Amino acid sequence: MxxxxxxxxxxxSEGHPDKVSDQISDAIVDLFLSKDPEARVACETLTTTNRIVLAGEIRCKGIMDADGVLTPEAQAEIEAAARATVKRIGYEQEGFHWQHADFANHLHPQSAHIAMGVDESGNKDEGAGDQGIMFGYASDETPDLMPxxxxxxxxxxxxxxxxxxxxxxxxxxxxxxxxxxxxxxxxxxxxxxxxxxxxxxxxxxxxxxxxxxxxxxxxxxxxxxxxxxxxxxxxxxxxxxxxxGPDGDAGLTGRKIIVDTYGGAAPHGGGAFSGKDPTKVDRSAAYISRYMAKNIVAAGLATRCTIQLSYAIGVAEPLSLYVDTHGTGTVDEARIEAVLPKLVRLTPKGIRTHLALNKPIYQPTAAYGHFGRQPDGDFFTWEKTDLVDALKQAL
The missing domain is CATH 3.30.300.10 (GMP Synthetase; Chain A, domain 3)
Known part of the structure; x- marks a missing residue:
C-alpha cells in the first residue's frame, strides 16, 4: 500500500446522456415492480437527438396479452414513465425535449430458458439471473464510508x-x-x-x-x-x-458503472445496475457486498474493506466469497469470510429479502451513485449499518 x-x-450529473438512459431504465423497473413485486426486468435505453428507444426482456403480471404482447395500456404507461423522467431532469431543449422526442419500445418477454433457471420451483431455490462477479467496498475517508x-x-x-x-x-x-x-x-x-x-x-x-x-x-x-x-x-x-445531453452525445444504459460505484477506488465486476430487477445479481449482489463491507468498516474491524461474490446462472448459492481488508483489519479475513454467510443469506432470494429489494425504489439510485447515500425508509437499505453489533459479537 x-x-x-x-x-x-x-x-x-442526472442530465448526462448516459445517466438519462439509466434513469429511464430504472423508471421502467420501478413501474413493473409497483405492479408485480416478482417482475423480471432487463431494460436498456438509448437516448439521442429527440429520440428515446427501449429494448430488453420483461415479465410482469397484467401487462401482456396471451401472445406475450404488451397491452396498449402498458405501452402508454411505459412511455409516460420515460417522458416523465426526462421532464423531471429538466430537458425542454430543441434537440431533446421530454414531450416532443420520438419514442420506441422494443421490450419483449423474458427468455423461457432464463426463467427456467432463475425461478424457484419445488425443492429448487431461486437461482442467480446470470453468472458474474460483484464487488463491494467501504473506506473511512468520509462520513458515508466512501472514497x-x-x-x-x-x-x-x-x-x-x-x-x-x-x-x-x-x-x-x-x-x-x-x-x-x-x-x-x-x-x-x-x-x-x-x-x-x-x-x-x-x-x-x-x-x-x-x-x-x-x-x-x-x-x-x-x-x-x-x-x-x-x-x-x-x-x-x-x-x-x-x-x-442526448443531443450532443448519445446515451446508453450502463456506461457509467464506475461513477455508479466507487470512482475507480475499488474493482467492479463489469455488470451494470440500472434497468435490472433485483433477481439480477449484477445489482443485488453488488448491493449486499457494499452492505457487508460498510458494516465491517463501521464496526471498526477495518478502515478499508473490499468484498467479492461470484455466481453461476441458475445456481442459488454464491460460488465464492472473498474479503480483503487491505492490511487495515483487526480480525483475520478468513474469520470474516466464515461469519458473513451466517449473518446474511447470500442467495438471490436471501439478498432480496434481507435488503427488501422487491419494491419500486430504484430510480433515485440512477444518478449520483448507488452507494454513499442516506438510507431513507425503503430506499438505500444497503447503506444501513445494522449488522455492526452482530459482526462484533460473532468476531
Missing amino acids: RSNYLFTSESV ATLYYSHRILQRMAKDRHSGHVDFLEPDAKSQVTLAYENEKPVRATALVVSTQHVESVDQARLRDYVKGVLNDELPNGWLPGDESIFVNPTGLFVIG
Whole structure:
C-alpha cells in the first residue's frame, strides 16, 4: 500500500446522456415492480437527438396479452414513465425535449430458458439471473464510508443540480461532469490538486460569471483550505458547452458503472445496475457486498474493506466469497469470510429479502451513485449499518 499519492474520480450529473438512459431504465423497473413485486426486468435505453428507444426482456403480471404482447395500456404507461423522467431532469431543449422526442419500445418477454433457471420451483431455490462477479467496498475517508474523490465529485454536481432546479441560478442546463483529484498523505486525503467541472449552460451566460459560480460551489462543497490555485481549476475547458445531453452525445444504459460505484477506488465486476430487477445479481449482489463491507468498516474491524461474490446462472448459492481488508483489519479475513454467510443469506432470494429489494425504489439510485447515500425508509437499505453489533459479537 502506498501512503502518499494522487487519486482521481469523476461524476456525471442526472442530465448526462448516459445517466438519462439509466434513469429511464430504472423508471421502467420501478413501474413493473409497483405492479408485480416478482417482475423480471432487463431494460436498456438509448437516448439521442429527440429520440428515446427501449429494448430488453420483461415479465410482469397484467401487462401482456396471451401472445406475450404488451397491452396498449402498458405501452402508454411505459412511455409516460420515460417522458416523465426526462421532464423531471429538466430537458425542454430543441434537440431533446421530454414531450416532443420520438419514442420506441422494443421490450419483449423474458427468455423461457432464463426463467427456467432463475425461478424457484419445488425443492429448487431461486437461482442467480446470470453468472458474474460483484464487488463491494467501504473506506473511512468520509462520513458515508466512501472514497473521498468520488464523494466530493458527486457533491459538486448535486449542489449544482439543486441550484438549477430551485431557480437559484438561471444559466445552468442539465448536462454536467465533475472530476476531483486529491492528494493523499499517510493514506488520508488532505487537499485537492486539480478540479474539473464541465457544465451545459445557456448561450447568453458570461463565462466569467459561470466560472465564479462554479468556484463558489467548489469552495462550499470541499473542506476548508482544500481548494487548489486557479491554474488547477478547470471550468468548461472547451470554452462553450451549449449543446449537450442526448443531443450532443448519445446515451446508453450502463456506461457509467464506475461513477455508479466507487470512482475507480475499488474493482467492479463489469455488470451494470440500472434497468435490472433485483433477481439480477449484477445489482443485488453488488448491493449486499457494499452492505457487508460498510458494516465491517463501521464496526471498526477495518478502515478499508473490499468484498467479492461470484455466481453461476441458475445456481442459488454464491460460488465464492472473498474479503480483503487491505492490511487495515483487526480480525483475520478468513474469520470474516466464515461469519458473513451466517449473518446474511447470500442467495438471490436471501439478498432480496434481507435488503427488501422487491419494491419500486430504484430510480433515485440512477444518478449520483448507488452507494454513499442516506438510507431513507425503503430506499438505500444497503447503506444501513445494522449488522455492526452482530459482526462484533460473532468476531
